[in-house]
Amino acid sequence: MRIIDHFIAGGTAGLDQARRSAIYDPNTGAVQAEVVLGGAAALERAVAAAEAAQPAWAATNPQRRARVLFRFKELVEAHMTELAHLLSSEHGKVIADSRGDIQRGLEVVEFACGIPHAQKGEYTDGAGPGIDVYSMRQPVGIGAGITPFNFPAMIPLWMGAVAVATGNAFICKPSERDPSVPLRLAELFLEAGLPAGIFQVVHGDKEMVDAILDHPAIGAVSFVGSSDIANYVYQRGAAAGKRVQAMGGAKNHGIVLPDADLDQVVNDLLGAAFGSAGERCMALPVVVPVGDETAERLKAKLIPAIEALKVGISTDPEAHYGPVVTAQAKAKIEAWIARAAEEGAELVIDGRGFALQGYEQGFFVGPTLIDHVTDTMDSYHNEIFGPVLQIVRAKTFDEAVALPSKHQYGNGVALFTRNGHAAREFARRVNVGMVGINVPIPVPVAYHSFGGWKRSAFGDTNQHGMEGVKFWTKVKTITQRWPDGSVDGGNAFVIPTMG
Structure with missing residues (x-):
């Protein structure tokens, strides 16, 4: 029996495999593999690897981060047939649909390749006497994605591509029903030159979800699934001080x-x-x-x-x-x-x-x-x-x-x-x-953003596009003055204004 393990720090974890869940072939109804169900211990290993790798990745200039994404895109395209068959074998969708699943994810990777432009801040010259103001977008640090069974390639790519492009480490918790494609994507990221610990995969059920929502080192969580669970993820994650985007169900x-x-x-x-x-x-x-x-x-x-x-x-x-x-x-x-x-x-x-x-x-x-x-x-x-x-x-x-x-x-x-x-x-x-x-499935193109209203989405920020860049980054604003050395005797005890 094939056992699917976590992918942590660039390889399989080899942790306690006592808890497992069956993976079926939907075409035959037969069990084809088992996936390890982890919890806090597995997540702690992944977080430790992310903490070790993320500072250097964030310090890597955005052009170099983009080049890794370009190489990753080429690798996914080269392995398209393999990935599509793997996806279909666990999900059940026909091969053409599986290719579409992967391709829609790659379109967000293409958007993320433009991160040198998308992550730029703003600058105001002369906001006041000798004063300039500028902002920068810095990564959250460690983010997590909890992804659904119905798009095992597209949704991890929607979340993960923008997260790692902006300098974060990303931990993916895929559905335990069809976890093999996200695992293969992690391997291809590593082959493309992404440092070990930046894109990792942990498997599990509610125990793993709760561990992610409660872990203090994880600053942002993105979720796609049913509305009741989306609401739960949003409430618990927000209560733990995280930024959360949680996409729920639909009746279009x-x-x-x-x-x-x-x-x-x-x-x-x-x-x-x-x-x-x-x-x-x-x-x-x-x-x-x-x-x-x-x-x-x-x-x-x-x-x-x-x-x-x-x-x-x-x-x-x-x-x-x-x-x-x-x-x-x-x-x-x-x-x-x-x-x-x-x-x-x-x-x-x-x-x-x-x-x-x-x-x-x-x-x-x-x-x-x-x-x-x-x-x-x-x-x-x-x-x-x-x-x-x-x-x-x-x-x-x-x-x-x-x-x-x-x-x-x-x-x-x-x-x-x-x-x-x-x-x-x-x-x-x-x-x-x-x-x-006159468009029956109005999923926006990758450089716009995806998100519903009412019980279809919890949180204030949508998936991918510039909304995704905003979600995975924090804005820092700097007000600077370089005095010429003279002292004008102004009152330093009042709030500064730009008048």
């Missing part, structure tokens, strides 16, 4: 106006709702057609398109999506489908009980379409996180805008229309953090 809506190109909408919905088996916080699991005529036309096009989707194993190049990550995830998704039916929704296409021939023990869920969902149903209010698309009908544009605006989650939303005025009004009024206009 796609509003379809009567003038929308429905063929394009259907094509977009297939990928946004069912890609990666719906295990994305930026999936689009709710579609809101405005008017019954629009709803009926959309439904008529959706049914044959969804029925034509191919569910297959991760390595099947013709499969649109693969299995979900665990048997527990499959059971939870199917329970939500049942709950929707109990609440009075119409199961148009029921994906429960799906079995793939030759892989009957795999964690597969068939594509599901549910109509006549209302905003009073539990299945609407909660995140299903599977290949399930719900139709919530709205009578008017205002009613459609209100649905995502009032929902407990506020991660992403999309509007499908040909009407520029409606699009402008929607973008201005909707109470959601990321908006797409």
Whole structure:
């Protein structure tokens, strides 16, 4: 049995391995490996290595830090096929989707390669008589990232690339469900020239999370996961004096106006709702057609398109999506489908009980379409996180805008229309953090920032882009004067002003 250990100080830790967790192949349902579950002792080793390495790394000029990131990017690209297959083997997403996972992470690495510019401070010449003021952005010191199972490459790269580029040491705690890709990324960072101790990986469950949140040497924690845990991470980390960004769940809506190109909408919905088996916080699991005529036309096009989707194993190049990550995830998704039916929704296409021939023990869920969902149903209010698309009908544009605006989650939303005025009004009024206009998954490009509103995000700073640079650095402001040697007899006991 393959054992996955921590990666500390440039190598495997070799600590007590008594506690372990199984890693499954979602395609077959079989256990393929075990990951060591650590706690305070493993974290202490990682922190000690980070403390030893970080001061010299922070003192390294930003051009040299950027060159390490350039080399790392080249190595990841060279190992793309290996990484994609490794990711799919533990997560279940198809190879093309795994490549996309890695590529979206690399786009943030590309942004971080520009850290000599992004980390610049500000300067004011002559702020007062003989006085100049300038600021500098200095690293927090040691940061940690607690990353989810659904993007085991992208999210560690979103967090880690900016953290190390700005001069921090970074400790990644990946999901215990699919931890191998973050471990491989740590090895590639080392090969690229990153000093040992600057990017480390520790494995664990709640015990490790709590150790990270409580450790006094860790100054910043970034988290992505469910909203309840995000809130817990934010509250506990903030109480310990850390800066925390904690991204939670989502229930993203796609509003379809009567003038929308429905063929394009259907094509977009297939990928946004069912890609990666719906295990994305930026999936689009709710579609809101405005008017019954629009709803009926959309439904008529959706049914044959969804029925034509191919569910297959991760390595099947013709499969649109693969299995979900665990048997527990499959059971939870199917329970939500049942709950929707109990609440009075119409199961148009029921994906429960799906079995793939030759892989009957795999964690597969068939594509599901549910109509006549209302905003009073539990299945609407909660995140299903599977290949399930719900139709919530709205009578008017205002009613459609209100649905995502009032929902407990506020991660992403999309509007499908040909009407520029409606699009402008929607973008201005909707109470959601990321908006797409005829873009079904509005994940911003790497030099902008990622972050939702309401219960989709806790904390004041978003992921990557300049928001990420701000999160991983502290501003120091210097006010300086170089007197010419004369004394003017001014009063030194009053607060200085620049008048």
